[in-house]
Amino acid sequence: MQVHSYLFFEGRCEEAIAFYEKVLGAKRGMLMRYGESPEPCPSGMLPPGSENKIMHGEFTLGDSMVMASDGMVSGKPKFDGFSLSVDFAEVAAAEKAFHALADGGEVNMPLGETFFAKTFGMVKDRFGMNWMVIVPKEMPKG
Structure with a gap:
């Protein structure tokens, strides 16, 4: 089984994907526009x-596929109640991604060391998407 996130950007999907390509190294996959649908929308x-x-x-972000759409093109995306969590191996890479995601967005929790992470922070990007950026520490098992 696999679980994939499906994000609805309500009119800014292509812009968001381009932003994630730039700041997170996302790899663009297929894009289908409403005008290309084999069946017209109601x-x-x-x-x-x-x-x-x-x-x-x-x-894709690393090994994870994310699906996205403009949805009903309402202009009002709602990403409440969840975040995408991105793990990094190095603090410098996490800091770079965090600050890029925060550009035009809002820092909810600044990056900093925690008992479970070399660095961890939470940010809402310019599209309203919530992110948790982390460089995890090795934790004892059990």
Whole structure:
């Protein structure tokens, strides 16, 4: 079994994927626009001019695939109640990613050492997506 995140950017999907390519090294996969769908969307489902918005997209972060869409193109994404957690091997890489994600966003918890991490912080990016950035410490088992 695999579990994948599916993010709805409500009109900013392609911009978000490009941002994650730049700041996290994401690799873009397939993108299908609403105008490319083999079946038309039901009348009135999307605002006029949404043909070039992303119906379904995929990108990878490390070994993880993330799926994304512009959803109903409402312009109001809601990413409440969850975060994407990204592990790094090196503190410098975590710091670079954290500060890039925070650009235009909001730091919820600054990066710092914790009992479970060499560094850990939480940030909401410019798209409203919540991230936890961590360089984990080796923890005793059991």
